[in-house]
Amino acid sequence: MSKFVNGDILTAKLPLGYYGAIRILKAWTNDYTQAFLKANKWARQEGYLIAFTQYFDKEKPLLSDPRLKQVHTTPTSDWRYIYNYCGYEYSDKMLEKYFTYLGNLPLDESEQKLHHDDFYEQNATGITSILFETLAPPEERDAYNLECEAKVKREAYRYLDDESDNFFWIQYGGSMELTYLTGKTGTRGRGEFEEFITEEACVEEAQKLIAAKIKEGYVLADNYYQDDRGKNQFDDGNQIKSRQKETVSIHQVFRYTDEKSDKFWRIEYLDDTLVVNYGKTGSIGKYQIKEFDDEEECEKEAKKLIASKLKKGYKPYLEFDINKHLYFDDPEIWLHRLTSHPKFREHFTDDLYYDCTNEFAPFGSDEGDGALNELDEHIRRAVKKGELISFISGLAGWIKADFWDECGLTDDISHEAVKAALKTENGEMDLINSDMTTYSTAFALIKIIGRIDAELKRMALISLKRIGIAFEITGQCDLFSETQTKMIRDLEEFTAT
Secondary structure, three states: OOOOOOOEEEEEEOHHHOEEEEEEEEEEEOOOOHHHHHHOOOOOOEEEEEEEEEEEEOOOOOOOOHHHHOEOOEOOEOOOEEEEOOOHHHHHHHHHHHOEEEEEOOOOHHHHOOOHHHOOOOOOOOHHHHHHHHHOOHHHHHHHHHHHHHHOEEEEEEEEOOOOEEEEEEEEOOOOEEEEEEEEOOOOOEEEEEEOOOHHHHHHHHHHHHHHHHHHOOEEEOOEEEOOOOOEEEOOOOOOOOOOOOOOOEEEEEEEEOOOOEEEEEEEEEOOEEEEEEEEOOOOOEEEEEEOOOHHHHHHHHHHHHHHHHHOOOEEOOOOOOOOOOOOOOOOOOOOHHHOOHHHHHHOOOHHHHOOOOOOOOOOOHHHHHHHHHHHHHHHHHHHHOOHHHHHHOHHHHHHHHHHHHHOOOOOOOHHHHHHHHHOOOHHHHHHHHHHHHHHHHHHHHHHHOOOOHHHHHHHHHHHHHHHHHHHHOOOHHHHHHHHHHHHHHHHHOOOO
């Protein structure tokens, strides 16, 4: 059972001597089966839907303060909230760590109807930081952030002998957050993130970690850098360099049949990463990605898995057509080349198409991430019902009806038309949401099935051009132009079918 209940008010000390408060809108329970929970380690049965209140003051709040009943609103959403899908044990620990229970204020009728599915998902990590960023006056917030940035320390250490070459990179100070990476030089390494109640506790833990590494023989290095593939290097002329040319993946498919079953197992590996895709023959199957410290370790594991399948009676599946198969990301890894359609990988080669942090990349924004997720779910359902072809053919019409028509958008992308759209109520937000969803859906479709119809491609190109004009009008052009140019050129050159 969850520790907190609907209506509970929790308060926390924030930077600059302020206090803030959050409100439990719903302690929810999923209807996951135990089998599902066992198969999906990321899933949890319980969690919290949490709203930020409007309380922001240098005095600790009293339960009678009316601001605790007022949920904070923003220009882009009706509620400010944190939805912690990682489960109630994590939530309880996080909330107890940073917040103090103040009391309970019963929810009103409208609040009682809220469900966590109505909200965009965010993890509760950094909840006090987000609370401060949301409520603090802009001048104080910006000054505080500049002060914090000036205090941030980023240090790299290296251990090098005849047999080993390892790195340790750490970032701390200026906040309550600690991040560090460890691993073999020339690899992406393994990352860890920790959050503390105070900045002092964070710095103390960082210093302990550094001291432990120095004791092991690590030395401070000022020639550390991350290369263009996110691998950790030292610029001393002897670093393990990433390959500059495109490498070819190793891909094999096997099939097992007997009186009771007919299933496939597919493996593909590239550099230090492998993906397995398996299930009933003719189905999409499940996807799992695994990353290794280096290419040799990855190849060794791949060969071991293949040998194991052959021993169990699997045979090469020569009839398997990789271009007719559907490709879905591993939910624990998310965007990856190896879980993208071969035609998408072949044509859309830039890292931009696998970037979940660039707000303007196809899948880096909330809209793009949502479009890919939603298309994933719709295509899976359509396949089960045998309606994939009809779903794909109707996708452009659905986007037009649900987004373009709702926002009053047309094919007209003249400056006058875009200016007029921006002047309507919620015009900028509606235009950005509609156009980002449109072009993200187009790229997502190619990523999953390897093709796109002419109408959806046409609409995506219009959306890319219109949002560029909108950003030019609103003074954000420099942030988007380079990304926009790349996406337009690549999409124009991809053949619609």
